[in-house]
Amino acid sequence: MSVPPRADWKVRGRRSELRRLPWLEVFRETVELPGGRLVDDFYTVEMQDFVVTAAFTVSGDVVVERLYRHGSRRVTWSLPAGYVHEGEEPLGSAMRELREETGYEADRWTAAGRFIVDGNRGCGWCHCFVAHGARRVGEPVSDDLADVEVSEMPWDRLLELLAAGEVTELASAAAIGLACVRLGDSG
Amino acid sequence: MSVPPRADWKVRGRRSELRRLPWLEVFRETVELPGGRLVDDFYTVEMQDFVVTAAFTVSGDVVVERLYRHGSRRVTWSLPAGYVHEGEEPLGSAMRELREETGYEADRWTAAGRFIVDGNRGCGWCHCFVAHGARRVGEPVSDDLADVEVSEMPWDRLLELLAAGEVTELASAAAIGLACVRLGDSG
Numbered sequence: 001m002s003v004p005p006r007a008d009w010k011v012r013g014r015r016s017e018l019r020r021l022p023w024l025e026v027f028r029e030t031v032e033l034p035g036g037r038l039v040d041d042f043y044t045v046e047m048q049d050f051v052v053t054a055a056f057t058v059s060g061d062v063v064v065e066r067l068y069r070h071g072s073r074r075v076t077w078s079l080p081a082g083y084v085h086e087g088e089e090p091l092g093s094a095m096r097e098l099r100e101e102t103g104y105e106a107d108r109w110t111a112a113g114r115f116i117v118d119g120n121r122g123c124g125w126c127h128c129f130v131a132h133g134a135r136r137v138g139e140p141v142s143d144d145l146a147d148v149e150v151s152e153m154p155w156d157r158l159l160e161l162l163a164a165g166e167v168t169e170l171a172s173a174a175a176i177g178l179a180c181v182r183l184g185d186s187g
Numbered sequence: 188m189s190v191p192p193r194a195d196w197k198v199r200g201r202r203s204e205l206r207r208l209p210w211l212e213v214f215r216e217t218v219e220l221p222g223g224r225l226v227d228d229f230y231t232v233e234m235q236d237f238v239v240t241a242a243f244t245v246s247g248d249v250v251v252e253r254l255y256r257h258g259s260r261r262v263t264w265s266l267p268a269g270y271v272h273e274g275e276e277p278l279g280s281a282m283r284e285l286r287e288e289t290g291y292e293a294d295r296w297t298a299a300g301r302f303i304v305d306g307n308r309g310c311g312w313c314h315c316f317v318a319h320g321a322r323r324v325g326e327p328v329s330d331d332l333a334d335v336e337v338s339e340m341p342w343d344r345l346l347e348l349l350a351a352g353e354v355t356e357l358a359s360a361a362a363i364g365l366a367c368v369r370l371g372d373s374g
Binding site: 002003004005007008009017018020023024026028031033034039041042043044045047066067068069070071072073074075076078081102103113114115116117118119120121122123126128140145146147148149150151159162163165167168169170171172173174175176177178179180181 | 189190191192194195196204205207210211213215218220221226228229230231232234253254255256257258259260261262263265268289290300301302303304305306307308309310313315327332333334335336337338346349350352354355356357358359360361362363364365366367368
């Protein structure tokens, strides 16, 4: 039977099981379900919030990166992304990461939503942005571990790479999709 | 400077720091970067792969769920999703989860890509599907912890809820976006 959600779960206990800041912290929670049932081994993971941006140039191309990502254990096409630093607003993080990673700045920024990375465990929030009027203003200054190759690409070419499995990260896929939703709005 | 990725990282050591199967396992890895630099505290997380499906009825509505999700700590609109069980192909998981969670079956299924949930740490793969010809064939039989309210909704209404911040999970946002990409293909 289809059952309306009655209320939020209540957290009755919470114990840190692994703390490796700033990267992650794992908690074992005791949660009380709406009917009163207790579940004493619900694991949640705190991870850093991050941003991802679909940035379009004036000619309508999109700023993309090619880099190795250890999560997927391979080189992938990605959109510019990075962690939200302490004290930053996500929009500020997105602007900083675009500049640092790619050497680009953009004129107009739109928030395309924030989403929890894992619906059960958390794993941080992903803040998605769409930017327009992007242009190269200097050299990238990123100190990321991975080498990053930056280029501009026609939007349809990125959609082809997405369909071909050459975009391997969920956040990039989401941001590409959300940009399509917005493009559909304005079209 | 924009630098082409030279090669994949090499894992020189890997130690389990927290093992809570089937939910998650956290590893501390020693990785060797292409230039030879060793990083001895790169954390990765193994979590269960899962599926998420944008399922359209013959009238073009989409099958949605409303449920509490502990990751975002609130009630949200979601697309049907669930874990890939041992020995299952993701398509089989998506069909099973749609049937179990919503009571629906669908005629035509298309894989919309698989994506690593966290580009740095892993956290499992999300397999996205788009299904057509969905129809209710019986009662949901899910044993999930959360109550799930199932309904059919016009696609544009779901896009409104997405824009309003009422879809809180990255996987659902991605699957909605990917369905838009595919709709754009065919339109």
